[in-house]
Amino acid sequence: MSDSHELKIDACFSPYLYPVYKDNDSIVVIIDILRATSAICTAFEHGAEKIIPVATVDEARSYKEKGYMVGAERDGVQVDGFEFGNSPFSYMGEKVKDQTIVITTTNGTQAIEAAKNAYRVVIGSFLNITALCEWLISEKRNILLLCSGWKNKFNLEDALFAGAVSEMIAQMSDAYKCGDACLALKYLYQMAEQDPNKFLKHSSHRERLARLNLKKDIKYCLTHDQTRVIPVLHDGALIRLKALQTA
């Protein structure tokens, strides 16, 4: 295979940096492991029909006034006056089944907003990693892994997941050439693979969440393959990829 026919996979460490990486052809995978994209995957696994990501708390509040179920998180904490924050455990059970849920989070929804005009925007987390990688490969397109980070700074857990995807895709297919960021992250993931929780011990956001007593959340968000759902952005809302394909 010549260089020109190779597919590319790369990673972008901040929504702020997205303009440097964006193109019209790539599938963009939104990553916010602790905890927005993990919560979104969980909600779909538990039967949610649609999730509307909004960038501001004000937008979220106006949806709430219209009667929607609304989750709002800032700085790791549920915003006063909302039903949920972004803990995956809030998005489980009968209450989410067949619902349209509105969410706004510190980082994840900002990344979705940044990438909304990409060819295709999907949601990634350890919870759906294998289904995600299999689908990405089947699409035969360039891939951009967009880490939400923390307030536009690099964060370790999103980078770790981007590394896990880079590594899994390399195991499944030799069609992709890694950009420098993915090369670095693959090495990182290889080091962390045995015990990602320990690896993240000194990460800023893990420390932040540990202070908030969210160790159970962290452990769950690092668990592989709890769902085969791939949430995809369509007309400003997230739906199941299967719903899009059969629409």
Added chain:
Amino acid sequence: MSDSHELKIDACFSPYLYPVYKDNDSIVVIIDILRATSAICTAFEHGAEKIIPVATVDEARSYKEKGYMVGAERDGVQVDGFEFGNSPFSYMGEKVKDQTIVITTTNGTQAIEAAKNAYRVVIGSFLNITALCEWLISEKRNILLLCSGWKNKFNLEDALFAGAVSEMIAQMSDAYKCGDACLALKYLYQMAEQDPNKFLKHSSHRERLARLNLKKDIKYCLTHDQTRVIPVLHDGALIRLKALQTA
């Protein structure tokens, strides 16, 4: 030592992302290993008195018309009509002694431009790493490692150097708390330390330079401690830190 008294060290992977990381207190280390910051350290080691970094080829040309020695590189190649590109080997020997040299490069000079209003801006490369780390620690200030990257994207060799600095500083002092980017890079450097040249084998810019037959440059740019000079930005030009201190 309480959290509030800890010094911070973090890394920023692109000049484009600098606004997210900047503050008024940090020392910013500019990193462009292949090859601008390696060339700058080399020029000072060989007796250059001053280096004026300029962002555009046009500015460089106007300096040349005024009779300055001028180096200009774009996309890894010396720009037509200039004496030098950014090979460190061009900045050796009698011709640079006591000279004021003007340079413009694809990435490194853009990073200097981005950070020019920081508390202090210094130039880092493997060539001056030990002197640099010793001085950084002596300053007792927050440190931001600013990777020039490649056209505002992450690159592996700059990240590797930022990891080497993070690791060396951690070995020398326990006063610093690593941000997430430095945590990731320390791991990366620990993996690469035994054979950085092999580690960089698949990096995009190394491949670019290898195509340009610059393996000798790459090897030199990965060599530790060829100089004790620390270039520092002062009034828009780089001078030796010692010259600043005795001014």
